[in-house]
Amino acid sequence: MELHDTIIALATPSGSGAIAVIRISGKNALPIVNQFFKSIHKKKLIDQKTHTVHLGHIVHDKRIIDEVLVTLFKNPQSYTGEDVVEISCHGSSYIQQEIIQLFITNGCRMADPGEFTLRAFINGKLDLSQAEAVADLIASDSKASHQIAMQQMRGGFSNEIENLRQDLLNFASLIELELDFSEEDVEFANRGDFQKLITKISNVLKRLIESFSYGNVLKNGIPVAIIGEPNVGKSTLLNALLNEEKAIVSSIAGTTRDAIEDELIIEGVAYRFIDTAGIRETSDEIENIGIKKTFEKTAQAQLIIYLFDASIIRNKNENDSKKLLKLINNEIEKVATKFHDKKMITIANKSDLLSEKEFNLIKNTIENPLFLSAKENDGIDNLKNQLTELSNIGALSNNQTIVSNSRHFEILNKALIEINNVQSGIDNNISSDLIAIDIRQALHYLGEITGKVTTEDLLGNIFANFCIGK
Incomplete structure (x- = not known):
């Protein structure tokens, strides 16, 4: 993946409108825009502070293309973690394309679907489940689907998974240490505490898996x-x-x-x-x-x-x-x-x-x-009230973590299988080196959810479903 060049895309829906927003991200974002932006106050963009807005014109060969507002987000205080410039121009399709083509000719390239969010993930601004929640948030068309996506984007699901992973990682390190001292027959990992942790992880995974049937229908x-x-x-x-x-x-x-x-x-x-x-x-x-x-x-x-x-x-x-x-x-x-x-x-x-x-x-x-x-439209409100009662949205009201992503659901099931294998190993007094293998696999799956473990194919599949400009 080429993630070191400067990308550009329309961040608002294509077509005519009151305004349009063009987003540019990368190490050359500021110098490229600075070439063609003429501030009404004679300012140079590269000298301005982050999170500031500037009025001026986009000018090419002394021809004014449009009067615009330019907003600066300097790294690392930006969505992508890179220098980001957003140009708010008038919503003419002609103006939008003129500006985009001007910057492509002078060092930008068109962004791929989801590439701004991919860069945010690569640069540590979001973890993978939060990045996926961005797409869900854009697609949300009800209060419930919006609330699920917002909770995930704010890190509720990620934190729960990462806390489990960190606890399991700590015990895995102690068990690995025991293997290094196997001849001395020492025990660094307290087996009672380890059993409690496995039970806790198992219960949390089961709860999250069970929430999917509910979260999926709320989302869709x-x-x-x-x-x-x-x-x-x-x-x-x-x-x-x-x-x-x-x-x-x-x-x-x-x-x-x-x-x-x-x-x-x-x-x-x-x-x-x-x-x-x-x-x-x-x-x-x-x-x-x-x-x-x-x-x-x-x-x-x-x-x-x-x-x-x-x-x-x-x-x-x-x-x-x-x-x-x-x-x-x-x-x-x-x-x-x-x-x-x-x-x-x-x-x-x-x-x-x-x-x-x-x-x-x-x-x-x-x-x-x-x-x-139904013909007289009498009693319809009573039916709507009953539907609300039966749909049981209490989990949302209580701010519980709800899984709505099928990728997460599949990985959680795999992680639970490995945790069950660990439990089986404890019950049957299997040697620590074999238990360590199952722990490593469980850690791998938990890491896949938040992006601690990724592959290029995985990232490609996830971000291909994003809209261009996000």
Whole structure:
């Protein structure tokens, strides 16, 4: 990787706008910009203090390209740890390209995706997990995903991992020392303290691994499957939640043949609602494919909304109503059994059509139904409140470390395997030299998370997913 030249990129989205920011980093950033920047106060940029802003013009061959503000960040007090210059110009695409091409012609090169953050990592301004959090922060589109990324970028996850790694490294050093004095049969590492440490590390790794299923859905949106028989109002409910006509609504049963998805943010948490095909016995081949997909989407969901039509008992005698409600209860129990690991909300839709007696009959027959009318948009706020309660965002409120990165999840699992091997070695009284091998491997994996251990391929894969200019 060539990390010693001077790089340039547009730090704001491409296209026209009020302003644009062009970022330059490297040892020649100040001299290159100084050649073409004419301060209105006749200042030389290279003589100015760090973290100062200067008004002037970018001039080439006596031609003024634009009036700009230039901000200086001198090393090491900059994002990358190098000299950084940021040029705020007018947001014309022509002006942006004129300035960038001028500096490329005079010693800069275009930055690769994520190269500014890569340099920040290389220069010790961020560790690897913090650098990855920068990309997550840019991509965050809800309060929850923003909070997870911000916590990681501020070093909460890194500190937890690094503290474990340092404790394990200290004991590893003592065990390695014992191997040097194996003939004297001395013990430098207290086995009782060592056992406590292994138990502590194991518990922390398990907690972090378990948090991934939660952190991943918060980062990408909690998937919520809306299921039920045809024509009970699933598409109407989706439209009511989104406040737009996303799904086709028809009185013809089986209108929804494929899953329809859209996202809504409730109380800072993103939910991905999936309107599915109605569940029923049918000879229609296409509809059967849709029903099969319904079960696939439900299996992938975190929460289930089971919808039934409360109005089917309207104006019926009590015995007939009870029979119908019993059939509905059987379907609810089938879904609850099939997806026993999912949280489920049961909704009695079209409840605005019920009499008080019919309302009470459903309430006394179906367990904890939520009454609403999707068509009349009545009860939607109650549903949103229940979703917030079921999504359990307490871990965020308590500022607990939540893992949302699949690379971290994979490495944590590998580290736990090695810690379990260490524990097995302790339990079976295996020699210290063999235990030391497993400790070294566990240290390796923990180091991969924060970047203590890296390869060029690993860094290339991570930073290739960044936007250019960050």
